[in-house]
Structure formats: structure tokens, C-alpha cells
Amino acid sequence: MVAADPTAEVTDLLQRLIRNECVNDGTPESGHESRSADLLEDYLHAPGVTLRRFAALPGRESLVVRLEGSDPKAPSLLLMGHTDVVPVNPDGWTHDPFAATLEDGVVWGRGAVDMLNLTASMAVALRRLLASGFRPRGTLVYAAVADEEAAGVYGAEWLVAHEPDAIKTDYVITEMGGARLPFGRGGPRLPIMVAEKGGAGLLLRVKGSPAHASMPYGTDNAVVKAAEIVHRLAIFRPPARIHEVWRLFVEGAGLSWPARRALTSARVLERVLPTLPVGIARFIHGCTHTTIAPTVLHGGVKINVIADTAEIQVDIRKLPGESRDDVHRMLAHAIGDLWRECEIVREIDRAATVSPTNTPLYEVIAQVSAKLVPDARLVPYIFPAATDARFLRPEGVVGYGFGLMSERIPFDKLFSMFHGNDEHVDQESLRLSTELWVQIARGFLA
Structure with a gap:
């Protein structure tokens, strides 16, 4: 019988993914993502789904799980995580980066927020949907891919080039969103990644x-x-360039009129940047330059x-x-x-990619988020770096980066932990993300 609260289940799966130590140092022989493909295949093996594994190289395996919808014309959705993590220097950590220690409701370890937390919560959500007898109109796909941390050559990029039908859907959700902005007035503002440089x-x-x-x-x-x-x-x-996605972010962030004016004027922005906290300044600069x-x-x-x-x-x-x-x-x-x-x-010459916000999926994400985080509003933004969604948008897929984080991990703290020391995630964030995926699937695909 499935427990009503997914916290213990998603915590356990995250810990096992961290302990697999799928470290990607950029060389073809690193990563060893087959360890986590084994784990997730065993975890998700159930009647009604198709599980396939793809290896661009030995040991560099991606897992794709499909729950076919009843209506081929209904919109389809891909929940995409990755299983590799970046290297780590243990000397800078207060916990063993691959022990996945659970302490005071927090899991510590490399990949805890980049992005094994979401890879785990997506898998738990899919398993719970299957256990409930969920049969969607639109197809639901879950992918746990290799090599995201080294440009996706043996992961998402390889899949798009060699096995496009395995992961092609109308929509994809991956990482980089859902942590509350540390500024702005009114209810919680949740960034959702709709574009990548x-x-x-x-x-x-x-x-x-x-x-x-x-x-x-x-x-x-x-x-x-x-x-x-x-x-x-x-x-x-x-020079700064004020593009449309940046305007949407500023307009939705709950800022005062003087702040909105400063952040949407290229000339004023250049003067303001040196006066801001360094973490916020780096984010704003990366989004506008x-x-x-x-x-x-x-x-x-x-x-x-x-x-x-x-x-x-x-x-x-x-x-x-x-x-x-x-x-x-x-x-x-x-x-x-x-x-x-x-x-x-x-x-390397890859164009920036942008997805629209006036879509049915965006609306469902907004509705579910406001239910799980009362009074929350989505704020679209451009990610200064890259996710695997960049391989899918050029194929006509609408791509967003999201998840849900608790108050303990606001947006600036989330960014600071990526590839840094003492990476960690709290169990409430794990629960919220798991509930998010379940409710999005039911609201969008049912």
C-alpha cells in the first residue's frame, strides 16, 4: 500500500541516487550513469509502462519510461531529469558528499539540488500515479538522462539525434525553477525557466x-x-540588452516602480549593478548581457x-x-x-531558445503551484546557463524549468549551491516537488 505522504519514499530514492556517485568530469569514461539507470529501472518496473535504456557509450546509459495516453491527439508531457553530477572536493564540505546524510530534515550530498532531487521526485510521482491506476489521455514520459553536466553529448543531445521518437513530446519540464524570489511584494514569487541563453x-x-x-x-x-x-x-x-523575457521577469517579480524602471533601462541598469548584493547582481547581469x-x-x-x-x-x-x-x-x-x-x-554555436508562456501547461503549473504554495505566482525568466531543454525546443517542444522548493531554499541560495560546497535539500522541498508532478500530470494529461 502506498503511503499518503511521499516524503520518506522520495528521500530514500534521492539518497540512493546520491550514493551511486555518478560523477561526470567531462571525459567519456566518467559518469557511470548505468548505476542509476539500474536503480530507476528496478524502481519503476510496473505493468502499463514501457522502459527502455539507451547507451551512447558503455556505462553512459539513459532511462526512458513511457505511459501511453489513450488519445494520440492529446498533448504529451516529458518529465526530464539527469543522473550525473559534477566532481567535488570533499575538503570543502561539512558532510561526506556521497553519504547522503539525513540530518534535521535535510539531505546533504552532491546532486541534492542539481538535480537528483527532481530526478527522484519525478520518479516517485510516476510510481504513485501508476499505483493509483492513472490512465492519461495524453502520453506521459519520464527520462533520467546521462551527461547533462558535460553538454549532453552522451545524453539528451544523443537521444534527440539518434532516438528522437523515444523522448519527443509536446512539452517538457526539467530543472531550474520554483525557488522563491528573495525580493518582491505580495505573495511568493516562483521563477519558472522559459528560456535559455x-x-x-x-x-x-x-x-x-x-x-x-x-x-x-x-x-x-x-x-x-x-x-x-x-x-x-x-x-x-x-552592453545590457533588455529583451522580452527579462521584461516579463521584472514585471512579474513584485518590485516597486523605481526598481522596475531601473531594471528595464539598459543605461540605468549598468549604474545599479555595482550597488546590488553580488549574487543578485550576477544573476541580473547574466540575464541581460x-x-x-x-x-x-x-x-x-x-x-x-x-x-x-x-x-x-x-x-x-x-x-x-x-x-x-x-x-x-x-x-x-x-x-x-x-x-x-x-x-x-x-x-560551439548554439542559439538561445525561448518558449511561450501562453500555453495550457503553463496555466496548469500556475494553478498547481498556487495550491501547494498559497498565493504563489509564476515569474518567467531566462536561465543564464543551460539545461537539456535546449536540445528539445528547436524540435518544436515547449520547455520549462521548474520544481518546488520550500522557504528554506530561496532562489539565491539555490543558485549558490549549484556546483558548490555543502549542497543540500530539505525534505519539505522533496515532498512539494513530488506533489507538484502528480498534480500537474493529473491536471494536464487526464
Whole structure:
């Protein structure tokens, strides 16, 4: 018999996912997501559903579970989680990051909010729906995918390219929403991710001439050249751009008129940013600017040899409507005369993606959220980074990022824990998210 309160069940499943230690360091042989595919397949095995596993590489497995609807024309929904987590340095933690310790109603561990909490709560919700005899009109799909933490090459991107029918639905809900904004007047304001910035990362190479390092005068040192390029990129300030999704966020956040005016004027916004708390300022800046961040620099072969080659990795996130040419113009402006010496060795060019808010699913999410969190209102926003929904929106899928967090984990705290130390989630958040998925499925698909 299924207990009325899902808290214990979702807590246990989350702990087991954390303990599987599916650490993705970006190499093909890491991740080991098959461990969690085994766990979830066993957990969700039940009459009435189809379970399939897909492996882009050995050990890099994704699980897809389908509950077919009775009406092929009815809207379908994908609940998408991921099972991999980022590496961790245990020295910065107060709890073992893979022990999944439960203490005072809080589960501690890598992946507790990114995003094993939602992957677990989605699975528990599906199991409870099945146990209740739920038979939807529209098809419900649950996916626990590999490799989200390293660009989705062996996970969602691979599935879209090689097994599109397995996960193609009309709508998808994944991570990055539902934690209460720490500002604004009135009832709780719950951000819902409706857009994601585009990725335009680069590997740049610059060249020099080798020479003996004991006589550096007049040499053409590739490392020095690369260091100057990194400096120029670091101090470059692309202008703010007030796009439609940002306006929707500001209008819905419950802010005063002066605050709304400041945040929707590009000129005023630039003056306001330095006065804000750093966490809030970073979020606002990321939502309103194309960001260019040099992150990795390699050069030289030996301490006593002037470097003849250096390479720079640059993380770039572009706003809706910006193209590859727009990014190249920004780089040329930032780097100046050294731009002509840069060779683009490798380039990622993925457009920003945006989903509409005037949809039946958005309305159901709003209704269910207000029921579970009294007087709550949704606030659409653009995610400065990326989720697996970015692979599905170009295929015509409407994608949102949501979940529900308790008052103990507001929006700014949630963001601060992603890829950080002492990641944790409270059991009330786990319960709320589980109830959310159950009620959304019943309200949207039944």
C-alpha cells in the first residue's frame, strides 16, 4: 500500500541516487550513469509502462519510461531529469558528499539540488500515479538522462539525434525553477525557466616564435600574447540588452516602480549593478548581457623555452536573437589588434531558445503551484546557463524549468549551491516537488 505522504519514499530514492556517485568530469569514461539507470529501472518496473535504456557509450546509459495516453491527439508531457553530477572536493564540505546524510530534515550530498532531487521526485510521482491506476489521455514520459553536466553529448543531445521518437513530446519540464524570489511584494514569487541563453564557446590559438627564455628581449611569446588577450576579454563590457523575457521577469517579480524602471533601462541598469548584493547582481547581469569569460589557458612546453603556441578556452553565453557573427564582432572589438592573430580551433554555436508562456501547461503549473504554495505566482525568466531543454525546443517542444522548493531554499541560495560546497535539500522541498508532478500530470494529461 502506498503511503499518503511521499516524503520518506522520495528521500530514500534521492539518497540512493546520491550514493551511486555518478560523477561526470567531462571525459567519456566518467559518469557511470548505468548505476542509476539500474536503480530507476528496478524502481519503476510496473505493468502499463514501457522502459527502455539507451547507451551512447558503455556505462553512459539513459532511462526512458513511457505511459501511453489513450488519445494520440492529446498533448504529451516529458518529465526530464539527469543522473550525473559534477566532481567535488570533499575538503570543502561539512558532510561526506556521497553519504547522503539525513540530518534535521535535510539531505546533504552532491546532486541534492542539481538535480537528483527532481530526478527522484519525478520518479516517485510516476510510481504513485501508476499505483493509483492513472490512465492519461495524453502520453506521459519520464527520462533520467546521462551527461547533462558535460553538454549532453552522451545524453539528451544523443537521444534527440539518434532516438528522437523515444523522448519527443509536446512539452517538457526539467530543472531550474520554483525557488522563491528573495525580493518582491505580495505573495511568493516562483521563477519558472522559459528560456535559455545560447552557447558560443571558443578554443582560440595564438602563435609566437620559440627562443631561449634566458634572453626574452624582443621575443614573440605566445603566452604573453595570450595573457593580454585574456586580460582584454576580462575587462570587456558588452552592453545590457533588455529583451522580452527579462521584461516579463521584472514585471512579474513584485518590485516597486523605481526598481522596475531601473531594471528595464539598459543605461540605468549598468549604474545599479555595482550597488546590488553580488549574487543578485550576477544573476541580473547574466540575464541581460552576453557574457564572455576566459576560463582555461594553456601554453608553452618547458620553463626555459619561449612559448610558440598558447590556447585559450572562452565560455560565451549569448542572448536571444544574437548570432555567431554578432559574437565575433564583440570578440574583435574586445581583443582589438590581436584578434587577427587568433585562430579559432573549435567553436560551439548554439542559439538561445525561448518558449511561450501562453500555453495550457503553463496555466496548469500556475494553478498547481498556487495550491501547494498559497498565493504563489509564476515569474518567467531566462536561465543564464543551460539545461537539456535546449536540445528539445528547436524540435518544436515547449520547455520549462521548474520544481518546488520550500522557504528554506530561496532562489539565491539555490543558485549558490549549484556546483558548490555543502549542497543540500530539505525534505519539505522533496515532498512539494513530488506533489507538484502528480498534480500537474493529473491536471494536464487526464
